[in-house]
Amino acid sequence: MNASEIDYAAVFQALPGAVALFDTDLVYADVNETFLRILGRARDQVVGRALSEAFPDNPRDPAVVGMRRLRDSLRWVETSGERDAMTPHRYDVESLDRPGVWEERYWSAVCVPVFGADGRVAMMLHWEEDITELVHTRGGRGDGNRDMALDAELYSRARELQRVNELLRAAHAREHEVALQLQEAMLPNPGCLTREGAAVRYQPAVGALNVCGDWYETVDLPGDRCAVAVGDVVGHGLAAACVMGQLRSALSASVRVADGAAQTLEALDLYAGSVDGAESSTAILCVIDESEHTITYSSAGHPPPALLHPGGSVDFLDQATDPPLAACPEPAPRVQAGTAFAEGTTLVLYTDGLIERRDEDIDVGLDRLADSLDRHRGLDPESLADALLTDLTPPVGASDDAALVVLRL
Template sequence: MSKPRIDYAAVFHALPGMVALLTPDLVYADANEDFLRLAGRTREQLVGRYIFDVFPENPNDPAAAGMRETQASMLRVVATGERDTMALLRYDIEDPERPGRWVEHFWSPVNAPVLGPDGNVVLIVHRVEEVTELIRARGGTGTDSSRARVLEAELYTRARELQELNERLRRAHARDREVALALQAAMLPAPTPIGHHRAAVRYRPAVGTLNVCGDWYDLVDLPGDRIAVAVGDVVGHGLRAACVMGQLRSALSAAARVADGPAQALEALGLYARYVEGAESSTAVKTYIDWATHTITYSSAGHPPPALLHSDGMVAFLDQATDPPLGARPEHVPRPQASTSFTEGATLVLYTDGLIERRLEDIDAGLARLADSLVRHGRSDPEVLADALLDDLLPPEGNNDDTALVIIRL
């Protein structure tokens, strides 16, 4: 089926309400039928003429400011390329059939840009709501009554301005969230193969426009049959948190390759975090898994403890080497480190607080839920287990915090 051919010029002229198009020099390029009718001008009287030659200020009103305010608004649009909603204004119009007679009018204008291929403003869309009759209909002719009517109409205009501002903020926040998510996706790739060992990773962003956070994970191959696994969480939201996350993840990944163990790697990260704006109080946990000795060595900087599901179905939380978050101490202090053994078939789970923490609930309740879910699904393949944990532990309507999850079958 062929697409209908649309006569956009005809659509423009038929638009309800007063709409005119002006060049960046404030010269009329066109006006729709309602604009011509309500302004009392013909197209020939407008097109090609400077706006304030067609509609000059009332010379009998020394306090009139409609021309100055309208000009300032349109020039802002040209300079910024952004829409400008004007407050209610009084702008009298000379009667075209009775020169010298000025008719009182109240207008509520909005000026919006039309951008060319180079991003510059090529036209200004001047949309006007004629509210003169509305103000008159509210009654009264005295000065106090007129001021009250103007105030009422201006409150209406301000409410509309707030609606438009909220929409612009929503779009800006959505763009910020989109960029942050793209950055996180680029920095949190699927893990590289770790020999014959099976692993699964997941990242779930928070619901809501403003809640993109700085959760991350990292897996590093080490010499011998060893790997280093880490998860971390940056305080804050949005693009800034995502950028800090990328810096900390990269720094810890590099430190893991040269450090003697997880505590030393976190010490190096803590020193680095002092010089990264926004990294203060970030948390992280680092584990080294050695299949030759069947041991897990770990250290935590203020992060929830990893969970170890033993092959006999028991769950243990690795919480014997917990220290304050990164940059929390004014002086450098060596971080603690602990080790535990495992048998073949056990499962190690690292995660961020979005998986277990809920507002107004003790963290122990979240840890108990995680342990229960691990016992019920622990024999599953890591990929299946990862999805099961998310289904069990995250609210069905989505969480207000990000969640990173790493599962290693030992």
């Protein structure tokens, strides 16, 4: 039997543990039979209902916040894309036979993300085990003193684990704040983006501190010229943001003294070889000459910029692509190409988070970008940037960073 012949719905229902599936609105999408049996509910009393409706917290005991803890865990899983093993906790359940009577219950639970075809969290799987018998005194069975001591020890351990979890969450939040401050400090001065007809968007992936390893840089050059670059560091989070800042600064310095786009990336290639974590980063550099109406460009393994012509046709600048930065044992000369443009042309630089999807050829994403540019060609750069993000990024939780620069030439 191969995977296509397996009835996964039947497998889900046969699982011996209590398992539930939530959608991103925290509505029960499905539960298995074990879940219904342990919780004492019928399927129509759970499936299709929100978590807070199906299993509210005990209104008579505000200290018991099991539903809110589960809600927070599910939201964290959706945002981070990571699993969360909850500390043992109390989550009382109202008796169906005796409305208003709440059964004291204790649970050990794990919440796991389920990713959709677009790489974003589409659902959350929740597994839980009823550990009430381990926590409650088992009056009349065995040594009552021993049971009470065991209960006290388990409760103490649970409280310790809960406190550790809270400290880890606080540390995560603090690291997030520091990373965002670092990233903001490393963002470039607007440069030629201060002129009319320019827009930039910077969208981190969900999770991994919500901090980008993607970057952009703009530099005003002598004459009526401007350099615009976009790059992508492998990975996410604080480490990627640090590498991003180093590469962006190095390019900003190199483009001011190098002779053209290719020579700038050759210098950046040498520098990347000395920076831990910079290997296989990608970058694209365009040098725009407004007086000559030309663009010269060079790419280090980066997706090609798009050139939207006033009539709506789209060309991709893909004639000067070399391997990513520090990807070769020995640096080598890089290629450079050029193209002319008419007044009113729009140049769009971006990172792969805008166009790439798991299990999809990159050409599909490029076609999607070209189609969106054609449909929105009458928009100003700010509106066009928003439209591109709406069209091209999944609606829930981006799984990859995306940087986008739109220039009306």
